[in-house]
Amino acid sequence: MINNKIYMDYAATTPVDQEVLEVMLNEYSSEVFFDRQSSKYIKIQMDRTKYRLMDAINAKSGDVIFTASGTEANNLAIREHANRGRHRGKRLLVSGIEHPSVLNVFTALETEGFEVVKLPVSPAGIIDLEAAKKLVTNDTILVAVMFFNNEIGTRQPVEALGEFLNDKEIAFHVDAVQALGKAVIDISKIGADTMVFSAHKIYGPKGCGALYTKDQNHGYSICAEEIDDIAITGFGKAIEISESNLDNHIRHLKSLKSRLIDGLLKIDAGLSVIGEQEGSHPAIVCFNFPTRDGDGLVIQYDFEGICVSSGSACSSGAISASHVLLAIGMDPVMASRCVRFSMGLPTTTDEIDQLIETTERILKG
Amino acid sequence: MINNKIYMDYAATTPVDQEVLEVMLNEYSSEVFFDRQSSKYIKIQMDRTKYRLMDAINAKSGDVIFTASGTEANNLAIREHANRGRHRGKRLLVSGIEHPSVLNVFTALETEGFEVVKLPVSPAGIIDLEAAKKLVTNDTILVAVMFFNNEIGTRQPVEALGEFLNDKEIAFHVDAVQALGKAVIDISKIGADTMVFSAHKIYGPKGCGALYTKDQNHGYSICAEEIDDIAITGFGKAIEISESNLDNHIRHLKSLKSRLIDGLLKIDAGLSVIGEQEGSHPAIVCFNFPTRDGDGLVIQYDFEGICVSSGSACSSGAISASHVLLAIGMDPVMASRCVRFSMGLPTTTDEIDQLIETTERILKG
Numbered sequence: 001m002i003n004n005k006i007y008m009d010y011a012a013t014t015p016v017d018q019e020v021l022e023v024m025l026n027e028y029s030s031e032v033f034f035d036r037q038s039s040k041y042i043k044i045q046m047d048r049t050k051y052r053l054m055d056a057i058n059a060k061s062g063d064v065i066f067t068a069s070g071t072e073a074n075n076l077a078i079r080e081h082a083n084r085g086r087h088r089g090k091r092l093l094v095s096g097i098e099h100p101s102v103l104n105v106f107t108a109l110e111t112e113g114f115e116v117v118k119l120p121v122s123p124a125g126i127i128d129l130e131a132a133k134k135l136v137t138n139d140t141i142l143v144a145v146m147f148f149n150n151e152i153g154t155r156q157p158v159e160a161l162g163e164f165l166n167d168k169e170i171a172f173h174v175d176a177v178q179a180l181g182k183a184v185i186d187i188s189k190i191g192a193d194t195m196v197f198s199a200h201k202i203y204g205p206k207g208c209g210a211l212y213t214k215d216q217n218h219g220y221s222i223c224a225e226e227i228d229d230i231a232i233t234g235f236g237k238a239i240e241i242s243e244s245n246l247d248n249h250i251r252h253l254k255s256l257k258s259r260l261i262d263g264l265l266k267i268d269a270g271l272s273v274i275g276e277q278e279g280s281h282p283a284i285v286c287f288n289f290p291t292r293d294g295d296g297l298v299i300q301y302d303f304e305g306i307c308v309s310s311g312s313a314c315s316s317g318a319i320s321a322s323h324v325l326l327a328i329g330m331d332p333v334m335a336s337r338c339v340r341f342s343m344g345l346p347t348t349t350d351e352i353d354q355l356i357e358t359t360e361r362i363l364k365g
Numbered sequence: 366m367i368n369n370k371i372y373m374d375y376a377a378t379t380p381v382d383q384e385v386l387e388v389m390l391n392e393y394s395s396e397v398f399f400d401r402q403s404s405k406y407i408k409i410q411m412d413r414t415k416y417r418l419m420d421a422i423n424a425k426s427g428d429v430i431f432t433a434s435g436t437e438a439n440n441l442a443i444r445e446h447a448n449r450g451r452h453r454g455k456r457l458l459v460s461g462i463e464h465p466s467v468l469n470v471f472t473a474l475e476t477e478g479f480e481v482v483k484l485p486v487s488p489a490g491i492i493d494l495e496a497a498k499k500l501v502t503n504d505t506i507l508v509a510v511m512f513f514n515n516e517i518g519t520r521q522p523v524e525a526l527g528e529f530l531n532d533k534e535i536a537f538h539v540d541a542v543q544a545l546g547k548a549v550i551d552i553s554k555i556g557a558d559t560m561v562f563s564a565h566k567i568y569g570p571k572g573c574g575a576l577y578t579k580d581q582n583h584g585y586s587i588c589a590e591e592i593d594d595i596a597i598t599g600f601g602k603a604i605e606i607s608e609s610n611l612d613n614h615i616r617h618l619k620s621l622k623s624r625l626i627d628g629l630l631k632i633d634a635g636l637s638v639i640g641e642q643e644g645s646h647p648a649i650v651c652f653n654f655p656t657r658d659g660d661g662l663v664i665q666y667d668f669e670g671i672c673v674s675s676g677s678a679c680s681s682g683a684i685s686a687s688h689v690l691l692a693i694g695m696d697p698v699m700a701s702r703c704v705r706f707s708m709g710l711p712t713t714t715d716e717i718d719q720l721i722e723t724t725e726r727i728l729k730g
Contacts, residue, residue, distance in 0.1 A: 005399045007398070007399060007402065009402060012402070013402070015395055015398040016393055021393055025390075028381055028386055030380055033372070033380045034370045034372060034672065037372065037374060037377070037378070037672050067433075068433030068434065068437065068572060068593075069433065069591040070591065071591050072433065072437075101591075198591075200591075205593075205595075206572075206591065206592070206593040206594070206595065206596070207433060207571075207572035207573075207593035207596055208572075226434040226435065226436050226466075226563075226565075226571065227571070228433075228570075228571040228572035229571070230570075230571065231571070231572055307399065307402050
């Protein structure tokens with residue numbers, strides 16, 4: 001609990017871990033400033049983070065490109081796949097429940113002459129694998145599907161999709177921003193060509209995304225002068241902490257989520273969990289409140305000192321039903337009556353119990 | 366002096382000011398974390414930086430978009446101008462001495478069907494205003510010229526160019542990354558439609574650029590979730606410090622630069638200053654060493670504990686003559702025999718004297 005307030009929006013962003021901050025502060029010191037001007041020093045720092053990330057996803061080869069955000073990494077990867085593939089075909093497949101940072105690139109590519117086809121998603125919030133396979137034609141050059149959905153936490157069948165695409169000349173892009181530190185990610189089983197991560201989702205700083213690319217001879221380049229090396233160093237520490245305690249972290253988060261689900265379902269108010277829970281994100285859960293507007297609930301929770309979000313965190317501020325909930329077939333009214341709770345490592349069972357009590361009070365008030 | 370080493374590459378990047386760092390650390394604290402999740406809090410922080418920047422450039426209206434870097438801001442602005450103007454014409458004018466982050470966008474736009482024309486630059490390193498005017502045709506939609514050149518420090522005639530473009534339907538973009546904190550910038554006299562700045566050039570953090578746009582109803586958008594609000598807050602403090610002491614800072618830097626120029630010219634080795642000094646950047650100076658390779662000199666200085674750069678900082682690592690020096694008409698051999706020195710606020714006269722002594726030793730060694 002921070003200042004008697006409860007944060008339940010860790011899927012949006014996380015506070016920077018104290019150890020990460022200390023590592024960053026050391027980099028900010030004037031003693032280190034001179035070293036940091038050497039390209040060798042920065043390369044060592046970047047390589048350290050790169051290999052920690054590659055270890056974390058079991059990548060034996062390939063490369064990592066650091067960007068300013070997950071959004072930038074998604075942009076880079078998707079545009080590069082489209083550019084490289086354009087002489088072979090114009091068809092791009094993407095799930096309708098991707099993060100806006102992914103969907104926006106596809107929308108832009110559509111206006112530039114590409115054909116964008118949305119992969120169908122079941123009411124359980126998982127892409128329909130067989131339907132997806134049928135949409136893969138000879139002129140398909142790219143398929144993009146996320147690992148965990150960021151709003152409802154559902155796990156997508158990226159391994160099965162990767163296996164299907166494996167022998168085809170089709171790029172496979174996986175946005176794994178919500179997965180790092182929350183699941184075992186094994187790129188050798190997923191077979192993705194590119195994968196995206198973000199530091200601020202795992203107790204690292206904002207301003208640092210990463211694009212893993214299987215291709216070592218990729219065409220990505222960034223300006224050395226502008227690399228936020230301190231953020232990258234912080235990201236490296238965050239990965240180290242996250243990966244060395246992964247099993248414990250997942251266990252902790254899962255138990256919090258179970259407790260929350262049990263508690264909220266016990267309230268006699270018709271709440272229901274959205275999406276398949278099997279294999280889902282250990283700390284994201286989206287609830288439907290049959291009679292309450294999601295945005296209104298977010299404000300009521302805020303009055304009670306609890307920070308949660310409705311709809312996609314990224315598009316919050318806009319009054320519209322979540323594109324994810326619509327894509328899984330919800331009607332707009334029902335979709336507008338949902339709230340996402342997401343727990344983090346600092347979350348306690350006490351906070352979960354308070355969230356349950358507060359919800360009961362709000363619903364009966 | 367840091368660890369007995371001398372940093373003379375402030376035009377590449379600057380150390381973060383201690384006060385700026387303290388402001389950022391406060392934002393990183395867990396006490397503030399909860400506040401930072403409110404869009405209102407972030408808006409206030411961003412607005413504070415925005416208005417400080419607008420004050421700094423005497424902008425009475427318009428907007429500021431924060432980006433992850435000056436590069437991103439240049440990209441956004443130039444692409445948006447090209448997109449908006451494409452129905453009116455395809456001709457884009459840009460000086461050949463722009464920063465690579467600007468030139469790269471134009472190169473990309475050229476492959477996308479735009480006509481890119483380079484504005485001629487005099488041997489003194491200043492664009493030829495009359496020649497530039499003649500290149501402005503009816504189908505010209507954008508002109509991009511920087512404020513100070515980053516390699517040789519020359520001041521470009523942005524006011525005169527802005528006045529000429531004023532009554533035409535042509536966008537005017539000014540990269541002012543090197544100008545903030547080093548000169549009085551008056552947008553009302555420049556008449557630029559967009560201007561770009563970067564925090565890490567003025568003792569702020571990396572990971573924060575800014576795009577000023579005269580148009581309040583612009584089409585730029587960024588994902589709120591990924592805004593590096595702490596970097597933006599740090600940038601705001603850096604602007605405050607920079608602007609409240611602008612005259613003193615400029616005076617200090619100018620005197621350091623004079624001392625360096627006088628000292629190096631006194632060495633009997635045929636050194637010469639490149640580019641017009643009148644009105645130039647108070648702390649950037651590029652010297653030609655008639656018999657020494659620039660890259661070799663950078664390494665020799667490094668052995669002596671002095672950090673300087675040859676050619677464009679951003680493209681350093683590549684072995685090629687600076688595009689700026691070639692654009693002002695230098696032959697490639699002469700262009701490869703240049704070193705840029707750039708001073709900063711922490712630079713002392715002692716450091717300048719040591720740099721002069723070291724140079725003499727290197728040249729006579």
